[in-house]
Amino acid sequence: MNTDPILRIREYQRDRVNFVLENVDLAFANSLRRVMMADLPTVAIDLVEIEANTTVLPDEFIAHRLGMIPLVSTNCDVAMRYTRDCNCLENCAFCSIILSLHVTCNDSVTMDVTSHHLELQPHPDQGIEEAGEEQVKRVESFGSPIGKNEAGVDPILICKIRKGQELKLRCIAKKGIAKEHAKWSPCSAVAFEYDPHNKLRHTSYWFETDEKAEWPLGENAREEEPTREDEPFDFNAKPNKFYFDVETDGSLGAQEVVMKGIAELQKKLASLVWALRKVRSGENDMDMPSGGDQPSGDQATAASNGGWGSGSDSAGWGNPTSGGGGGSTGAWGGGASPSRSGGWGSNPGAGNPGIWSSSSPAAGGWGSPSAQANGWNV
Numbered sequence: 001m002n003t004d005p006i007l008r009i010r011e012y013q014r015d016r017v018n019f020v021l022e023n024v025d026l027a028f029a030n031s032l033r034r035v036m037m038a039d040l041p042t043v044a045i046d047l048v049e050i051e052a053n054t055t056v057l058p059d060e061f062i063a064h065r066l067g068m069i070p071l072v073s074t075n076c077d078v079a080m081r082y083t084r085d086c087n088c089l090e091n092c093a094f095c096s097i098i099l100s101l102h103v104t105c106n107d108s109v110t111m112d113v114t115s116h117h118l119e120l121q122p123h124p125d126q127g128i129e130e131a132g133e134e135q136v137k138r139v140e141s142f143g144s145p146i147g148k149n150e151a152g153v154d155p156i157l158i159c160k161i162r163k164g165q166e167l168k169l170r171c172i173a174k175k176g177i178a179k180e181h182a183k184w185s186p187c188s189a190v191a192f193e194y195d196p197h198n199k200l201r202h203t204s205y206w207f208e209t210d211e212k213a214e215w216p217l218g219e220n221a222r223e224e225e226p227t228r229e230d231e232p233f234d235f236n237a238k239p240n241k242f243y244f245d246v247e248t249d250g251s252l253g254a255q256e257v258v259m260k261g262i263a264e265l266q267k268k269l270a271s272l273v274w275a276l277r278k279v280r281s282g283e284n285d286m287d288m289p290s291g292g293d294q295p296s297g298d299q300a301t302a303a304s305n306g307g308w309g310s311g312s313d314s315a316g317w318g319n320p321t322s323g324g325g326g327g328s329t330g331a332w333g334g335g336a337s338p339s340r341s342g343g344w345g346s347n348p349g350a351g352n353p354g355i356w357s358s359s360s361p362a363a364g365g366w367g368s369p370s371a372q373a374n375g376w377n378v
């Protein structure tokens, strides 16, 4: 029997893909789903400076609506920087996109202010010489509202104005991931199903009188053998076939979402493998090689600084003799020298109960905001 993973695409459109994934673990399939929804960077409006607003909607209402507008984010992972990784103080051409909007209504009609009124503006810093090649990787429409220059794409309504009303504002869009705010999710929906006949009994259906009539089988049920009346329950059965339907909001294409989702998952696993390998080889080196070879920025740094047996003195993994201070500091804590060992709750003295928390945020432990923002809990 072939046990290699099989991926079969059933339907593919620019912003939607329906596929079946076979011969993988449930945990893997679910990880892919979560990564596609929450870990792929896109651009979204993050700051709004409102100059004039005489519409019926309050400023914060409009700011929120602007944030939800999908902006073209092709190759965002390499074409833009996170502001937190940037050299600038607030925003610059490398880590932000400026959009402006100015609409006034001069006629006695109700006028729609839409995403098509948002105009991409060159950043004032544009052209300043700096190391970095992000901008050349951007597509022409990068950062503009989706469908703006395409015929037949309906714009997104921001608000409606009447004669004499005005809306004038400036937006700063930034790169982010959906773990921080859902506006950065490239997906509008990810349908995920396995075991459509519920042979594994992972689902219990609530019903009035007739379960089969009240819970009709979906499309995916055709892919699998129905349950036979006399079929005994297999306690050891595991799901093996997963049905995905990925629909994006247009900021990224469906293909990019799936491909980069797999790449992102690989990156996360690579940093774990890399850290575990260090444990096995008993390396006592606290310094990280910096640069492009690093599996994944903060996570990798965190792993090397943190627990995972970061040296013979700290011993990691809840060694009761080397600090940790019992239950209060968590099972993973083993930091004999908390100031340098970082993560995994290696904080013997401060009464910090968090298992994952770091005693020294600068060391970028597993509990530090940067590690959380990058996300490891797939």
Ligand SMILES: [Zn+2]
Pocket (backbone or CB within 6 Å): 083, 086, 087, 088, 089, 090, 091, 092, 093, 094, 095, 096
């Ligand atoms: Zn910047």
